[in-house]
Amino acid sequence: MYNRVGHGTGIGWGQGLVHPDLAESYLLSRHTGAEFFSPSHIALDVRGGPKLQYAYGVPVADNGFARNVNQFEAFRCENSLMFDGKKNMNFLERGRERRFQQFVNNRALELGNSRTMRYENMVRVKEYIYFMAKDQYGCRYLQQKFEEGKHHVDVIFEGIINHTADLMINSFANYLVQKMLDVCDEEQRLRIIAVLTQDPVRLVAICLNLHGTRAVQKLIETVTTREQIVLITSALQPAFMELVNDPNGNHVIQKCLTNFGAEENKFIYEAAAANCFDMAIHRHGCCVLQRCISSARGAYQAKLIVEICARGFELAQDPFGNYVVQYVLNLKIPSANAHLASQFEGGYVYLSKQKVSSNVVEKCLKIFPDDAKAVIVRELLNGSHFEQLLQDPYANYVIYTALLNTRGHLHNALVEAIRPHEDAIRTSPCCKRISRALSRR
Numbered sequence: 001m002y003n004r005v006g007h008g009t010g011i012g013w014g015q016g017l018v019h020p021d022l023a024e025s026y027l028l029s030r031h032t033g034a035e036f037f038s039p040s041h042i043a044l045d046v047r048g049g050p051k052l053q054y055a056y057g058v059p060v061a062d063n064g065f066a067r068n069v070n071q072f073e074a075f076r077c078e079n080s081l082m083f084d085g086k087k088n089m090n091f092l093e094r095g096r097e098r099r100f101q102q103f104v105n106n107r108a109l110e111l112g113n114s115r116t117m118r119y120e121n122m123v124r125v126k127e128y129i130y131f132m133a134k135d136q137y138g139c140r141y142l143q144q145k146f147e148e149g150k151h152h153v154d155v156i157f158e159g160i161i162n163h164t165a166d167l168m169i170n171s172f173a174n175y176l177v178q179k180m181l182d183v184c185d186e187e188q189r190l191r192i193i194a195v196l197t198q199d200p201v202r203l204v205a206i207c208l209n210l211h212g213t214r215a216v217q218k219l220i221e222t223v224t225t226r227e228q229i230v231l232i233t234s235a236l237q238p239a240f241m242e243l244v245n246d247p248n249g250n251h252v253i254q255k256c257l258t259n260f261g262a263e264e265n266k267f268i269y270e271a272a273a274a275n276c277f278d279m280a281i282h283r284h285g286c287c288v289l290q291r292c293i294s295s296a297r298g299a300y301q302a303k304l305i306v307e308i309c310a311r312g313f314e315l316a317q318d319p320f321g322n323y324v325v326q327y328v329l330n331l332k333i334p335s336a337n338a339h340l341a342s343q344f345e346g347g348y349v350y351l352s353k354q355k356v357s358s359n360v361v362e363k364c365l366k367i368f369p370d371d372a373k374a375v376i377v378r379e380l381l382n383g384s385h386f387e388q389l390l391q392d393p394y395a396n397y398v399i400y401t402a403l404l405n406t407r408g409h410l411h412n413a414l415v416e417a418i419r420p421h422e423d424a425i426r427t428s429p430c431c432k433r434i435s436r437a438l439s440r441r
Contacts, residue, residue: 129159133173143179153183161188164195168206168215178218189222193231200235204242204249213248217255229264232256240271241278250284257288257295268292269300276307277315286320290327305331309339316344316351316360326363340364341372348379349389358394362401374410377402381413387421396430403437 132138145152157180160167167173181189196203196219206212223229233256236243243249257265272279272292279285293304308315308328315321328336344351344364351357365373380389380399389395402414418425418438425431 139172169212174211197235204239312343352395352398
């Protein structure tokens with residue numbers, strides 16, 4: 001199919017269609033004002049169009065295509081260029097795009113080959129490996145060399161071992177270090193750990209780095225011997241709280257909890273018990289504390305839970321500490337829940353009227369045994385202004401949860417206390433769920 005000229009104007013002064021061989025040149029001449037030129041030797045007629053050997057046009061008689069220039073029909077369309085139905089791209093533009101893409105691919109292949117040859121020469125020089133590791137393409141090349149055999153692993157290892165700390169915080173080289181930890185042997189891994197732990201402050205700085213934390217976590221995943229673990233934990237122990245409260249460093253501590261045994265994590269459990277409250281009220285520390293509770297066993301876990309329960313009333317009101325309290329409640333340890341219940345008793349109304357602590361009261365209503373639930377409901381009912389609790393933006397959730405999680409006489413007492421205020425709660429936006437709960441009875 002040939003491109004139609006937008007306003008019925010052919011090449012030069014003619015009318016009709018533009019031949020594909022001439023279309024690109026014609027468009028250039030229209031946009032630039034230059035005279036028509038053709039990339040190939042094509043004879044032109046007196047009107048500037050190609051001679052009759054190009055039989056194109058539209059059939060105007062039974063004997064095929066028109067052979068007379070005057071018989072060519074003029075075509076008109078809104079747009080001066082034809083678009084392909086399959087892609088929203090101009091026919092000529094697609095051709096240019098294909099040619100350009102082919103050029104780019106060929107050029108990339110040439111550059112890739114030249115880059116590979118350059119890296120082949122550089123990797124033979126030990127001092128150059130460090131610089132290659134910090135280059136995006138050099139780092140990839142070195143990782144590919146790992147797959148070619150242990151000899152290449154040893155060569156690259158010797159080239160980066162003295163720069164490991166620097167490479168671990170590099171945006172590209174940290175991936176090479178992680179790959180090295182997967183393919184190196186135990187002796188080489190021990191050398192890496194020895195270099196990193198030689199200066200514990202430097203190792204902590206790596207843990208706090210966005211890229212370094214990933215490399216250290218990979219190191220923790222790959223260590224196998226107790227000697228290696230002791231070297232790492234000894235270096236991390238002095239900066240425990242700094243790591244716990246850092247958005248990157250806290251993941252290193254959590255990785256220790258998931259990959260090391262109870263004895264190796266002893267320093268974490270002891271430090272967490274000593275700093276329990278400070279960890280619980282911190283954005284990242286509360287996550288580490290919950291992980292400590294889940295991984296600890298026996299006396300270590302019991303000590304952590306006792307420390308949390310001892311300050312349960314304060315933690316229940318904290319934006320982060322309340323999550324720790326709810327986590328302990330979910331463990332359903334009778335002694336822990338009884339300890340927390342004694343902390344909350346007499347303050348359920350106060351806690352119910354606060355945004356974060358109301359969630360803790362709801363959790364108590366779901367978890368506690370019936371006798372402990374009765375204490376909560378009675379405190380709510382005996383409050384001086386029960387109708388205000390019904391319309392409170394937070395306490396109304398507590399009352400709704402109480403309706404769903406109580407039964408028998410306790411449930412009936414709660415319903416009877418709500419009935420006198422039914423008209424008010426029907427129109428209050430905060431009480432819709434309570435009203436629906438009553439209507440389902």
